[in-house]
Amino acid sequence: MVQLTPNKPYVTLRVKFKKVGSLQYISHLDLVRTMHKIIVRARLPLWYTEGFNPKPKMVFAAPLSIGTESLCEFMDIRLIDDIPPDEAMARLNANMTEEMQVLDAYYTEGKLTDLKWLFYEIGIMTDGATEELAAAAEKYLLGESVTVEKKTKPGEPTKTVDIRSQIKSASCRLFDGLIRISTTLSADASAFLNPEYVVSALKRELGILSNPDLTKEYYTIMRLNAYRADMTEFK
């Protein structure tokens, strides 16, 4: 049981959820607006900030970019009543569609910023996908340096950046005609690596994904797991 005090008149519920299928095309901003309405519909006892313009407090870990699916998203919400987590989860799920569902919910005192690494699976459908190509991809990702072009500010020229230090691990295999990359990337606020950059690095190095026909060559990205700095599972 968590105690509510005048100094801290709320409890923090951590919600782990998935966002898959067509919902990969929903931006983070739209997710935040959607989630607020879901919580209101689920009638969770939301805590609102004090002041002239009260707002609920909802914090998300490592926002997803458009085009990435996830089985491990985290959101912390502040409640003024510690309702049973199972009930909160059931009520939230009743107000979501099948492509977004809560997988776990629990009260926590932990920080979302303890999430340091994220594990992804990237599937690349490309012309001439072979074991050799997969091996070349792995060798490159685990080599000395992995460079990408990054846009810093709109209108300014792109910069060449080495992202190697943000790649903890990577293994590439040929699976089902696809190059499948399992990789753990930095999720630290100061060094967050978007998995799209791994794809663009491979594109640049190996010359893959150059077919303009989008139905012939494409890729998918799925976020699967989260870890702390010591590589224990983030919860």
Added chain:
Amino acid sequence: MSENKNISSVLKSVNKPGRYIGGEYNRVMKNKEEVKCRFAFCFPDTYEIGMSNLGVRILYDVLNSDGDVWCERVYAPWEDMREKMKEYGIPLSAVESGDPLTAFDMVAFSLQYELCYTTALGMLRLAGIPLWAKDRAEDCPIVIGGGPCVFNSEPIAEFFDLINVGEGEEVLLEICHLYNEMRDNGSYTRAAFLRAASHIEGVYIPSLYEVSYNEDGTLKEYKPLYPDVPAKIKKRIIADLDTAPYPTKLVMPYVETVHDRIVLEVYRGCIRGCRFCQAGMVYRPIREKSPETLCKTAKCLYENTGYDEISLISLSISDYSQLRDLTDGLLSWTDDAHVSLSLPSLRIDSFSEELMQKVSSVRTGGLTFAPEAGTQRLRDVINKNVTEEDLMHAVGIAFRGGKSGVKLYFMNGLPTETLDDIAGIADLAKKVVRTYFEMPKNERPRGISVTVSVSCFVPKPFTPFQWERQNSLEELVQKQQHLKGCITDRKISYKYHEAKVSRIEGVLARGDRRLAPAIALMVERGAMLDAWDEYFDYDKWMSAFADAGVDPDFYTTRGFALDEVLPWDIIDCGVTKEFLLRERKKAYEEKTTPSCAEHCNGCGANKLGGKNKWCN
């Protein structure tokens, strides 16, 4: 669109892909094998605009309440998506099932503004449905049009199999029922169905009329092809709005839409009778909902959507006879639930300190007032019935309440307008600035900005000004420049609408069937989303008119004779021609007409029925 496997890779390559995915909470899914009538409700604009439309929300709910009908939604793709659809052979499809439009029994379009015509027809083309009704085969969906534009649907009539004139809640179900019945008993053919549908009140089947013209190019007559086809189509209305169906659940968009909030329709119709306003005439008679019904609906919608804003809408919300009961009823729970109230339109003479405190959109947003014309004389001509004193009183309250920005709406090109009336707009704006400076410093906010926004008058069907000529492009531009010269105060900023857009709107709003080939040319030449500045192309329109042999001046600067047969004479919208002529005469006499609340002016709309406290 989710079922098409090509779509997923395409979505990564377009802007704002979230508008194409569907899958929203509260969307209606049915088993297509178990329904008799599949109904595609198309909105000829983007998802963000279409999802905000109240009419679509209501009719989606009404149609899906019938177990035999499955209504799905369709929106216009943006240009980048359209290119990809062409490249990968992806047909236009419905959001719910992802099925192409050709799989549907009915394909209906909500026509909200004239410039959406090319988008609607462009959507038919993307769906692979023939543009002209006469070219459609037996197994092709029935193409339906409805919405405010169909009070003169003639320019596009020949593209539609069936047109729904007036409110659709009852008619659309009757159309589906007739269709299901004829399918069930084997009597269905396209022709037999349309003929039978023409007997439903509020249904117009354009192909069942022969239109002839005089030598001078004016209309001669509309002749029904068969004796059982009505000579005039009477607009349909819902008699009792208080018991009419209203959605208690809304499809919840993931992406932000234009009006992303609960919209509460308070009443239909308008008691005012501004002489330029088509909505004020064609939605008569006035019918109100009770505060009890509205409060109940609002609570229900809040619980089923989670929205934090409720917008009260109607043509002039402050004319609602029980506004205080309604706002008090809503405010009894909205503050605690962190829900705010907003009002989109406020009349100058109704603006009060009380409203400013109650309504958060008034409390926090900018303020807009619409005097419409710069002098009392011209305001009397258009029957706007607000005075300079009303405006100064309203802005006084606004300034005292801490508002530093006021927006004023006007129109250029109104009948009898002179350069003095235009200079009057600048004078009025100056007086607003003066009102600010005459207030003690401690009672007014710091800084003031007045925005004068001027649109161009389009004489619309079923208004007392329906016969008027529209100003030419040159006249409008000259007037805009004149006003620019009159505004010298740096506290006043001036914005005006593109006159070219108003001219095309004029042609489309007042046109007849001879415009159709020009519109078809526009569509063949790729026009779509004309209502968006980036796609509106005046020269393209002018060459389409020229190539189709259409003289745009005939429909705009010419003006129509009082005894001329008008393209929209085929429609009976309730308000009589005699009333419109009376009002026109009074306009030229600079005489005003009181509102319906003061006394009945005999507009004729009461013959349609409708429960309200004003009409006899």
